[in-house]
Amino acid sequence: MLIELKAVNKYYQNGDQQFHVLQDINLKIDQGEFLSIMGPSGAGKTSLINLIGLIDRQYTGDYYFNGESYQQANDNVLARIRNRSVGFVFQNFKLIANNTILENVELPLLYGGLSKRAARPIVEQALVRVGLADSSHKLPSELSGGQQQRVAIARALVHQPKFIIADEPTGALDTKTSAEIMQIFRDLNQREGTTIVLVTHDPQVSLYGDRLIKILDGAIIADEPVKEGSHAIQ
Amino acid sequence: MRFSEVWRTALRSILKNKRRSILTMLGIVIGIASVVAILAIGDGFSNWVTKSITNNKAGKVETQIMYSANDTANTSSQPFNERDLMLVGQVTGVAKVKQTSSDDDYAQISLAVKNKTKSVLVHYTAGKSSSVLVGRRLRAVDNQIGNQVAVIDADLASSLYGSQANALHHGVEVDGQLYEIVGISKAVNDSVNFSAAMSGEIPANITIPRKVHQSYTQSQRTGDLLTLSLAKGSKASKVNEQVLHILKTQGSMHQQGDYQSNDPTAQADTFGKVLNAITYFVSAVAGISLFIAGIGVMNMMYISVAERTTEIGIRRAMGARQQDIRRQFLLESATLTILGGFVGYGLGVLLALAISALPIMPFHASFSFGGFALAFGVSTVVGLVFGVMPANAASRKDLIEIIR
Numbered sequence: 001m002l003i004e005l006k007a008v009n010k011y012y013q014n015g016d017q018q019f020h021v022l023q024d025i026n027l028k029i030d031q032g033e034f035l036s037i038m039g040p041s042g043a044g045k046t047s048l049i050n051l052i053g054l055i056d057r058q059y060t061g062d063y064y065f066n067g068e069s070y071q072q073a074n075d076n077v078l079a080r081i082r083n084r085s086v087g088f089v090f091q092n093f094k095l096i097a098n099n100t101i102l103e104n105v106e107l108p109l110l111y112g113g114l115s116k117r118a119a120r121p122i123v124e125q126a127l128v129r130v131g132l133a134d135s136s137h138k139l140p141s142e143l144s145g146g147q148q149q150r151v152a153i154a155r156a157l158v159h160q161p162k163f164i165i166a167d168e169p170t171g172a173l174d175t176k177t178s179a180e181i182m183q184i185f186r187d188l189n190q191r192e193g194t195t196i197v198l199v200t201h202d203p204q205v206s207l208y209g210d211r212l213i214k215i216l217d218g219a220i221i222a223d224e225p226v227k228e229g230s231h232a233i234q
Numbered sequence: 235m236r237f238s239e240v241w242r243t244a245l246r247s248i249l250k251n252k253r254r255s256i257l258t259m260l261g262i263v264i265g266i267a268s269v270v271a272i273l274a275i276g277d278g279f280s281n282w283v284t285k286s287i288t289n290n291k292a293g294k295v296e297t298q299i300m301y302s303a304n305d306t307a308n309t310s311s312q313p314f315n316e317r318d319l320m321l322v323g324q325v326t327g328v329a330k331v332k333q334t335s336s337d338d339d340y341a342q343i344s345l346a347v348k349n350k351t352k353s354v355l356v357h358y359t360a361g362k363s364s365s366v367l368v369g370r371r372l373r374a375v376d377n378q379i380g381n382q383v384a385v386i387d388a389d390l391a392s393s394l395y396g397s398q399a400n401a402l403h404h405g406v407e408v409d410g411q412l413y414e415i416v417g418i419s420k421a422v423n424d425s426v427n428f429s430a431a432m433s434g435e436i437p438a439n440i441t442i443p444r445k446v447h448q449s450y451t452q453s454q455r456t457g458d459l460l461t462l463s464l465a466k467g468s469k470a471s472k473v474n475e476q477v478l479h480i481l482k483t484q485g486s487m488h489q490q491g492d493y494q495s496n497d498p499t500a501q502a503d504t505f506g507k508v509l510n511a512i513t514y515f516v517s518a519v520a521g522i523s524l525f526i527a528g529i530g531v532m533n534m535m536y537i538s539v540a541e542r543t544t545e546i547g548i549r550r551a552m553g554a555r556q557q558d559i560r561r562q563f564l565l566e567s568a569t570l571t572i573l574g575g576f577v578g579y580g581l582g583v584l585l586a587l588a589i590s591a592l593p594i595m596p597f598h599a600s601f602s603f604g605g606f607a608l609a610f611g612v613s614t615v616v617g618l619v620f621g622v623m624p625a626n627a628a629s630r631k632d633l634i635e636i637i638r
Contacts, residue, residue, distance in 0.1 A: 056634050075555060079558075082553050083553020108553055110239055
């Protein structure tokens, strides 16, 4: 069991009001799964993946990652775990604007202790995998949105993490580019067995996964496998 | 993340905002430049002083103690006896005591000029006199064979005989003896040139051969001078003070006369004090400049942290620890100030060279590794000290807030 959440609750204080962001979440994710989390905005999707992605530790209940709880871990341990285990893909790509593609993608490797020289071939390989060979010296601003998201995916998988968290990866992209990006995720999952946790509010996009979780007002209201036939056009 | 990598990131971030970085560095540059310049000049000065007061062959500082009797009738007796020499020799800082006769190179005498008495400076020389306008210089041979000749300056010649040419081959009276004027030198400027004074070249109104003058006055001065060679590192003024105190209380002739000291470093000390005061002043101004600059650096770093919140979030999500983020911003701040320090050092060197090129400066600025190390050290410290708070703020940013 890669990820296991037991009776997780999260509250969010805003002035006098207290929001119950996550309500009694029980969730298990296995190695190699492609999980889609769907729900309207404000439903608590982002809170959930921040928690899963070891960014947020302000919760009650238990979260076991690889059988261990990191709720009390210090920043150094947490940073190392994030560095080794999680790859993030964000809606607005979140590339460092004044770094080249190469420098953006090599970040997880450098923070993992590799030298620039050692990281270089690994980065090039990751860029080939997302279909962006030969653009390692461009700046993010020289690329289209779809290409930037490919760079972000390359960055998320370059250090071979245990799982990739993709938060609305197609939210800023047109339909055609979205399909291309989703195809990359699909290939990653099917060919290399990468565990993927995808957050979206687009039903079409959610169909790329194997398993669909619907979330509303902080609670899981549905957890079902995606029928084989309903996978989006591949 | 490796150090060189963090540094590259810091440098790029500084270069990306060139104008902002340059403005922020300006205070550091000014502060470091002024300190470097004043230190270089101060070093140059002290080197030069050391060189000019240890001009004797042994390379040691020498000072002199003079005795002058209250009553001229007593001049026959010895001004210093064996016991005096022993007492003086025991003073700490005195390496060697030698008894000599005073043969001052200069004397101030009164001269009757057109019914008025005028005070003129006489120089006794054993060698050549300085260049002349009319006539000839004094030569070493004048001193050896005892020619009773003199070189006087143009002003004195005019006031004595109306014109320079008239004065030639007339006489001038020094200590009751008449000397033939053989040359007229350039008019003596009233203001004493400091550099000329230190090198022992005071322009005199009258220059005459030393031996000739001594032959008339020798009887009056025998062994009235103690020359003290100082041990290394001892201060001439202090040693003189102690020696004078001993002589004035226990000296063999302390009831019959007075002891005086001649400190060759006194003049340098005065100038040194002025220079010290200037150094303190410039350092204080530079200190304030560096402090203000430091605050500027802090301000810029806070702005940089605020602008790069997303970048911090990305780095943290990719596995950067808080200490990685702190190190990155600290290094950025230090790199900025160190760059400023280097520019400031260069500017300070140029400034010091420009100042020592001024005609009134008798010495050259001296640059040491210490000045460079100081510039480097101070700028590093300013960068680190004023970078700590912004760097901490950057590292403590809440990851959940900034990753959105």
